[in-house]
Amino acid sequence: MSRKRQMEPAIRDFDERSITDAVIDRFQNTPDPRLKKIITCLVRHLHDFVREVDLTFDEWLYAIRFLTRTGRICSDSRQEFVLLSDTLGISMLVDAINHRMPEGATATTVLGPFYVENPPEFPPGFDISRGGKGERLFVQADVSSVSGAPLKNVVADVWQSDTDGYYDVQRPDLTQPTLRGRFRPDAQGRFHFWSILPSPYPISHDGPVGQMLIATARHPWRPAHLHFMISADGHEKLITHVFVQNDPYLDSDAVFGVKSSLIGNYTHEPPGVAPDGREMKGPWRKLVYHFGLKRLL
Amino acid sequence: MSRKRQMEPAIRDFDERSITDAVIDRFQNTPDPRLKKIITCLVRHLHDFVREVDLTFDEWLYAIRFLTRTGRICSDSRQEFVLLSDTLGISMLVDAINHRMPEGATATTVLGPFYVENPPEFPPGFDISRGGKGERLFVQADVSSVSGAPLKNVVADVWQSDTDGYYDVQRPDLTQPTLRGRFRPDAQGRFHFWSILPSPYPISHDGPVGQMLIATARHPWRPAHLHFMISADGHEKLITHVFVQNDPYLDSDAVFGVKSSLIGNYTHEPPGVAPDGREMKGPWRKLVYHFGLKRLL
Numbered sequence: 001m002s003r004k005r006q007m008e009p010a011i012r013d014f015d016e017r018s019i020t021d022a023v024i025d026r027f028q029n030t031p032d033p034r035l036k037k038i039i040t041c042l043v044r045h046l047h048d049f050v051r052e053v054d055l056t057f058d059e060w061l062y063a064i065r066f067l068t069r070t071g072r073i074c075s076d077s078r079q080e081f082v083l084l085s086d087t088l089g090i091s092m093l094v095d096a097i098n099h100r101m102p103e104g105a106t107a108t109t110v111l112g113p114f115y116v117e118n119p120p121e122f123p124p125g126f127d128i129s130r131g132g133k134g135e136r137l138f139v140q141a142d143v144s145s146v147s148g149a150p151l152k153n154v155v156a157d158v159w160q161s162d163t164d165g166y167y168d169v170q171r172p173d174l175t176q177p178t179l180r181g182r183f184r185p186d187a188q189g190r191f192h193f194w195s196i197l198p199s200p201y202p203i204s205h206d207g208p209v210g211q212m213l214i215a216t217a218r219h220p221w222r223p224a225h226l227h228f229m230i231s232a233d234g235h236e237k238l239i240t241h242v243f244v245q246n247d248p249y250l251d252s253d254a255v256f257g258v259k260s261s262l263i264g265n266y267t268h269e270p271p272g273v274a275p276d277g278r279e280m281k282g283p284w285r286k287l288v289y290h291f292g293l294k295r296l297l
Numbered sequence: 298m299s300r301k302r303q304m305e306p307a308i309r310d311f312d313e314r315s316i317t318d319a320v321i322d323r324f325q326n327t328p329d330p331r332l333k334k335i336i337t338c339l340v341r342h343l344h345d346f347v348r349e350v351d352l353t354f355d356e357w358l359y360a361i362r363f364l365t366r367t368g369r370i371c372s373d374s375r376q377e378f379v380l381l382s383d384t385l386g387i388s389m390l391v392d393a394i395n396h397r398m399p400e401g402a403t404a405t406t407v408l409g410p411f412y413v414e415n416p417p418e419f420p421p422g423f424d425i426s427r428g429g430k431g432e433r434l435f436v437q438a439d440v441s442s443v444s445g446a447p448l449k450n451v452v453a454d455v456w457q458s459d460t461d462g463y464y465d466v467q468r469p470d471l472t473q474p475t476l477r478g479r480f481r482p483d484a485q486g487r488f489h490f491w492s493i494l495p496s497p498y499p500i501s502h503d504g505p506v507g508q509m510l511i512a513t514a515r516h517p518w519r520p521a522h523l524h525f526m527i528s529a530d531g532h533e534k535l536i537t538h539v540f541v542q543n544d545p546y547l548d549s550d551a552v553f554g555v556k557s558s559l560i561g562n563y564t565h566e567p568p569g570v571a572p573d574g575r576e577m578k579g580p581w582r583k584l585v586y587h588f589g590l591k592r593l594l
Contacts, residue, residue: 013556013557013558014386014389014393014553014556015393016390016393016394019386019389019390019393019553020386020390022386022553023385023386023553026386026515026549026553027513027515029513029514029515030512030513030514031514032512035512035513036513037350038350038352038356039509039513041346041349041350042346042385043385043386045342045343045345045346045349046342046385046387047386047387047390048342049338049339049342050387050390050391050394051390051394052338052342053334053335053338054394055335055391055394056391056395057391057392057395059335060382060387060388060391064376064378064379064382067364067367067368067378068368068371068376068378069368070364070368071364071365071366071367071368071369071371071378072368072369072371074365074368074369079361079365081361081364081365081368082361085357085361088320088339088340088343089311089316089317089319089320089323089340089344090343090344090347090357091357092311092316093313093316093317093344093347093348094347094352094353094354094357095354096311096312096313096316097313097347097348097351097352098353098354212336215327215329215332216324216326216327216332216333216336217326217327217328218323218324218326252323256311256316256319256320256323259310259311260310261310
């Protein structure tokens with residue numbers, strides 16, 4: 001070190017350009033290289049954003065208060081930051097990056113906030129709506145591995161909204177799990193059950209995310225869908241939806257969860273005998289769907 | 298619209314590239330053009346960040362939980378999101394963008410969390426330490442307009458930490474404002490007061506921001522400084538610090554607030570008569586500092 005350097009310590013005068021490198025430099029001793037990469041990259045992009053829009057002090061303060069409200073409304077039953085991530089397309093982007101799927105594997109989409117661990121297990125053909133109101137729906141599904149390997153210990157969880165667009169966990173009057181359940185496919189990977197046609201529904205929009213949607217002239221609706229979570233030994237757990245064709249919100253899902261391969265054909269069926277022998281006095285709907293699981297490396 | 302377009306609705310299949318344009322497109326009807334610019338720019342930078350680091354689902358979940366904890370620890374007396382903004386250099390970047398100062402104007406820096414509105418007003422020469430322990434400090438300051446115009450209704454608020462690094466609002470045992478006060482400069486813009494030399498202190502580091510600092514091997518310290526907030530008719534309110542020369546943290550301020558023009562020369566003075574005629578039996582310190590205010594357009 002030169003004598004000059006000693007006499008003139010490197011006191012920094014950051015300007016609106018040089019401060020970014022100064023901040024990144026401050027993270028140079030981060031022990032975990034992955035954390036170092038993530039936080040320095042985040043700093044660079046956040047600073048670039050602030051510079052690009054020439055953020056005012058009042059706008060910065062609004063952002064601080066928005067984030068604070070978003071955190072404070074979170075509870076055991078509400079995750080507003082996940083909702084914010086969903087509505088900014090970040091959740092689906094993370095999903096896309098982490099699920100680069102091989103040919104034949106079913107596409108993934110968001111988990112959503114309404115999954116409940118270890119739902120009740122039901123025998124084949126069970127009506128998970130428990131006779132609740134709605135268009136009767138028969139689902140005939142089958143699961144296979146895209147590797148061609150036989151599947152073992154396949155577990156298929158299904159959950160959905162009712163005709164009013166609510167999940168059972170949003171209805172404190174319900175005394176048992178409704179419109180959700182676990183099925184164990186047979187040796188050929190097949191399982192079937194009865195339910196009702198799901199309905200479109202709005203995401204929670206009485207908080208900060210709802211304010212953002214209103215301010216940006218966006219609607220809070222999600223197109224109707226069944227949720228599936230399917231696991232099997234040696235395969236990546238599949239978390240996905242099967243959307244109802246012709247739903248008005250397929251092209252404007254508030255959380256960007258739609259993929260065309262996940263749109264099912266919920267056919268209109270006339271009165272008569274259903275595939276499981278049930279006598280149907282009125283019209284009903286039928287979904288036949290195939291799930292392909294990606295083998296773990 | 299062609300018949301083909303009608304028959305094949307534009308169902309989107311977003312991949313990890315195309316989803317960004319799809320999300321930005323969803324904001325196209327935002328009525329306020331400024332909000333539209335800010336939110337679409339934010340989406341682009343956040344998506345670029347996620348792609349650049351190939352963010353995993355677990356990392357995304359960690360970020361969701363970190364932001365949630367950051368929001369939930371906020372209270373009337375604690376703003377953890379401001380602290381996060383400070384420690385990522387965002388607050389000083391916003392400051393730099395919003396205070397492009399003319400020659401001769403005093404540089405700005407962060408307000409910090411310890412300012413109290415309408416502090417008690419004191420006569421010239423008052424000791425804001427109220428005789429508290431520490432090295433005696435005499436401050437002689439003057440304020441002028443960089444436009445050369447005479448200043449009217451000048452108000453100078455000052456506040457600082459004690460020798461242990463705490464502000465009065467952090468000491469519930471104190472019964473009156475201490476180490477803070479308001480002075481009204483004379484017709485020549487001059488004001489002076491007695492106090493003690495401020496000390497370096499750590500920012501709050503028992504929350505999520507503290508966890509971030511530990512994980513990235515950063516310290517939480519700020520170099521010793523006096524805070525000033527100076528206002529005058531027709532001029533931009535100046536919010537700044539005057540740092541103590543030779544402080545060990547001048548080059549590593551946890552919130553990036555240091556500018557070399559804001560480092561004051563707190564001189565060592567021998568026992569004797571101070572500028573206001575006070576007889577000093579022991580050694581004392583003196584700060585002479587000039588503040589230049591930017592005229593409002």
